[in-house]
Amino acid sequence: MTPAEQKKAAAAKAAEYVEDGMKLGIGTGSTSEEFVRVLAERVKGGLRVIGVPTSERTAKLCTELGVPLTNLDDTPHLDLTIDGADEFDPALRLIKGGGGALLREKIVAAASDRMIVITDATKKVAMLGAFPLPIEVIPFGSLATVRRVAEVAKAYGCEGKIARRADSYGEPFFTDSNNFIFDCSFGRIPDPDGLARELNLIPGVVETGLFIGIATLALVGTSSGVDIIEPK
Numbered sequence: 001m002t003p004a005e006q007k008k009a010a011a012a013k014a015a016e017y018v019e020d021g022m023k024l025g026i027g028t029g030s031t032s033e034e035f036v037r038v039l040a041e042r043v044k045g046g047l048r049v050i051g052v053p054t055s056e057r058t059a060k061l062c063t064e065l066g067v068p069l070t071n072l073d074d075t076p077h078l079d080l081t082i083d084g085a086d087e088f089d090p091a092l093r094l095i096k097g098g099g100g101a102l103l104r105e106k107i108v109a110a111a112s113d114r115m116i117v118i119t120d121a122t123k124k125v126a127m128l129g130a131f132p133l134p135i136e137v138i139p140f141g142s143l144a145t146v147r148r149v150a151e152v153a154k155a156y157g158c159e160g161k162i163a164r165r166a167d168s169y170g171e172p173f174f175t176d177s178n179n180f181i182f183d184c185s186f187g188r189i190p191d192p193d194g195l196a197r198e199l200n201l202i203p204g205v206v207e208t209g210l211f212i213g214i215a216t217l218a219l220v221g222t223s224s225g226v227d228i229i230e231p232k
């Protein structure tokens, strides 16, 4: 299977974990969009679920396809979140935020009893960090914040280019919460737990794309099927 087919296969498998009456967190990105398509078919067939989308983009697709939506104010406790990832390691620690949705994704996953990650096989790594780590930062004083990010990262063995994300016109990219994203090309992150903890203490850092201890299962499309991976 190609990576695109692997994403579809993982998304289809994830739909098997959805039960009637569930309150769902619904992720962002190309793999999550495949999941929304499968979920919408099941909803057409009579499945009753309600979802909290993790981005405006996902909300739009769910609305177009007829997946009923709510929000965390009305539904603060969810049964299950299904979302993609940019990288995962054997402990199911993740890098997320390639699509800029990391903040809402983490809030929604944290409000859920379980989080199932759906990916293609290319996302599996022995050590996180080949994918640039997205960090969401308040625009006010962002360069001062990022200077501190670089210092903290260095103390955790991480160095590399840190670049403010731009949109396709070269203008600053703004998240759904109107913040900047800085992508940190560290190459390797030897201590993701420590780095995540310390980065979150920096004033101006809203959230990082490191998801630690959140994912409970990964469904990974491979060349021959879907691997079911539990955290080691």
Ligand SMILES: O=C[C@H](O)[C@H](O)[C@H](O)COP(=O)(O)O
Pocket: 027, 028, 029, 030, 031, 032, 083, 084, 085, 086, 095, 096, 097, 098, 099, 100, 101, 102, 105
């Ligand atoms: O902000 C975006 C999300 O974290 C996505 O879940 C992540 O980037 C994976 O996206 P895709 O499924 O398109 O590879």
